[in-house]
Amino acid sequence: MDxxxxxxxxxxxxxxxxxxxxxxxxxxxxxxxxLTPPGRVFVPLCGKxxxxxxxxxxxxxxxxxxxxxxAAAQFFAERGLTPKTTTDGALQTCSAAGVTMFVGDIxxxxxxxxxxxxxxxxxxxxxxxxxxxxxxxxxxxxxLAGPVPQFIVTFTYxxxxxxxxxxxxxxxxxxxxxxxxxxxxxxxxxAVPGGMKGTCPATESAWLLTPR
Numbered sequence: 001m002d003x004x005x006x007x008x009x010x011x012x013x014x015x016x017x018x019x020x021x022x023x024x025x026x027x028x029x030x031x032x033x034x035l036t037p038p039g040r041v042f043v044p045l046c047g048k049x050x051x052x053x054x055x056x057x058x059x060x061x062x063x064x065x066x067x068x069x070x071a072a073a074q075f076f077a078e079r080g081l082t083p084k085t086t087t088d089g090a091l092q093t094c095s096a097a098g099v100t101m102f103v104g105d106i107x108x109x110x111x112x113x114x115x116x117x118x119x120x121x122x123x124x125x126x127x128x129x130x131x132x133x134x135x136x137x138x139x140x141x142x143x144l145a146g147p148v149p150q151f152i153v154t155f156t157y158x159x160x161x162x163x164x165x166x167x168x169x170x171x172x173x174x175x176x177x178x179x180x181x182x183x184x185x186x187x188x189x190x191a192v193p194g195g196m197k198g199t200c201p202a203t204e205s206a207w208l209l210t211p212r
Contacts, residue, residue, distance in 0.1 A: 003067055003105070022054035023123055025153055025206035029187040030121070032208055033149045035060070039118030042145060044106055044137075045125035048075035055121065056098050063117060064101040065109055072103045088113065107140060117145045123153040126177075127166035134169075138177035147181040150209035155192065157202035166196075174207060182209040 035041075037059025043052055046064030048071050055062050066072050072094055076083045083094035083101075091104040091113065102109055120141060129137055141150075154169040174184055187206040196202035 020050070022050045023153065025188060025190075025204065026051055026121065026123065026151065027054060029206050029208070030055075030058075030151050032187055033119060033151055033210070035119055035149065040116065042114065042117040042120045044120065044122055044141065045128055046075075046101065047071045047124065048078065049124070051121065051123060052099055053079075060118075062099045063114065064099065065106045066101055066103055067105065069103050072101050075099075075101065107136070109144060111144050114144050117148060119148050120145060120150040122150060124166070126152060127155055127164070127169055130164070130167065134173070134177060142181055147211040149211065150178070150182065150207075151187075152207045152209060154205050154207065155196065155202050156205065157192075157196045157200050161200040162196055168202075178209055180212075182211055184209055 038061060040061045040063050041055050043049065043055070043062060043064040046052060046066050047068075049064075052062045052064060052075070066075075069092070072092075076094065076096055076099075079097070081096040083096040085095075086093045090108040091102050093113075094101045094103060102113065122141075126134060126137065152174070154174070155166050156170060157168050159168045171184070171186075178184060185208045187208050189203050189205040192202040192204050
């Protein structure tokens with residue numbers, strides 16, 4: 001997606017992808033990764049997700065990356081937080097109460113800037129990217145963090161019936177992106193209530209990726 005697409009979605013409040021509570025698959029199955037707090041969990045394309053609150057409540061430090069400055073500002077403002085803000089090159093860094101958010105193009109984020117992380121939680125990043133960007137994105141995550149455990153949420157549905165985002169991601173595609181570095185196991189799948197955007201049946205799945 002063109003960055004302007006996402007900036008426009010936040011500016012016009014067209015953020016149907018934003019969930020009003022922590023993701024149920026995260027709450028029900030993240031523990032299966034076997035992580036021990038405290039540790040840093042990286043959340044790419046995080047928006048103002050309540051999932052970050054849930055991870056923080058489990059004792060993890062949360063590190064997010066978000067394109068939209070408006071989304072980042074809303075995250076901290078809605079929690080009554082005033083973040084410490086610095087600018088380094090193309091990225092702005094906002095930090096408060098156990099959450100650090102790098103604001104800008106995720107492809108500008110470097111391993112040195114990100115620092116070590118214990119795991120990656122991806123609910124809304126891979127599914128938000130068109131096919132041409134997914135291989136670059138998955139390779140960038142591995143370059144940023146190394147082959148750390150990942151918890152990935154995907155959707156599958158008939159892409160011919162409706163356009164993404166969120167896009168349909170098959171198990172075969174997950175293996176194409178991560179199979180060389182990770183073992184991939186399905187934690188849980190469930191039907192999306194009402195289907196994808198009320199148009200067609202869809203399945204939401206949680207995947208556990210552990211380093212080979």
